[in-house]
Amino acid sequence: MVKGGEEGSWFIYSFVARGTMVLAEFTEFTGNFPAIAAQCLQKLPSSNNKFTYSCDHHTFNFLVHDGYAYCVVAKESVPRHVSIAFLERLKVDFRKKYGGGKADTASAKSLNKEFGPVIKEHMQYIVEHAEEIEKVSKVKAQVSEIKSIMLENIEKSVDRGEKLTDLAEKTTHLHSQAQDFRKQGTKVRRKMWLKNMKIKLVVLAVIFLLVLIIWLSVCQGFSCAKEEHKTENSIPETP
Template identity: 65%
Template sequence: MGQQSLIYSFSARGTVILAEYTEFTGNFTNIASQCLQKLPASNNKFTYNCDGHTFNYLVENGFTYCVVAVESAGRQIPMTFLERVKDDFSKRYGGGKASTAGANGLKREFGPKLKEHMQYCIDHPEEINKLAKVKDQISQVKGVMMENIEKVLDRGEKIELLVDKTENLRSQAQDFRTQGTKMRRKMWIHNMKIKLIVLGIIVALILIIILTVCHGFKCF
């Protein structure tokens, strides 16, 4: 990794640059500043390519961290640099400390820190790439775990749905038994009425026959 892989960096609040560092001259400082003016305010990471360089930005909680790198540096080194700068800046000036430090104080104090982080990332590319691979593996494992948790939760919902269906079936079965009991009672009463009617008809026929044969009640 060449000495010029990272060539310019700054920390800003909104669109105001608080501290910056570079050992080189060029129009990259103007381009980086112009891009800063157009960045969305939401927390995110952005990378722009221009004239063989990448302009990398990390926006978080109203602060913007930038590093300009040659394209051959890739994306991992610049983004690792921005994460290191963000963490260091937040520890030093978080919670409103940036306002009390003053513009000149920030430039004097944090400008050299930008140089230190830049040099570290330039000198330790293999270590950074290894850490990036570990983070990527952790993210993959986390993604698999979240997917499994979602499957378990989804299975739990299906189990609950099955329990609900079982309860509904029990309720329906109970209603069916109740309706069956009522229907059997109704049919029993209906059958008893028919039997009584038939019995009454038989008794009446017997009485008619007896009365006809005996010419009244003379047989008794």
């Protein structure tokens, strides 16, 4: 039984491991989920793949790639593709920072100190952008479905001995559909970027307004400068 966690939370615990040794981890809760995740890690196949285990209304999701294992423990209500999206982001960021053997030369303690807060940031990002991730996942699923249909049609066409020209036309049409879905994914990512920029601009505008309001309230408009000028002019000269 999984003990610990908090009602309403999405991700409970996450770590990055090399083989079976945990290099960096993060959690805000107490419980036995790290021990259960470690047991699952011991049983993971070494091949590059994605794995999900369920235990007591929680899912233990793993992404294995090039000898490293990325794990996140999530509430059972969190869709699997959302957890996998989190692990993909975690893998890309970790490889960017510690690729090329850098992780092999660094100690687990220093890695955990540096990358633990990064895991937290990725958790927050996934929760805040769940809607956009859902749209991107749907687009990817549609592209994958089209690829499967394309391959299936090619196999059937070969079996029936259809003309190569007809086969090329069908393949071109399916490829065009796949490109349309990729364009949709690009639009979604652009929309996410614009949304983030709008938020930043709004925050800057609010900060500017607050500073302006404080300045006006203290100085009562431009009276500060005027009063200071008058004070300087009213000082009598010393004989």
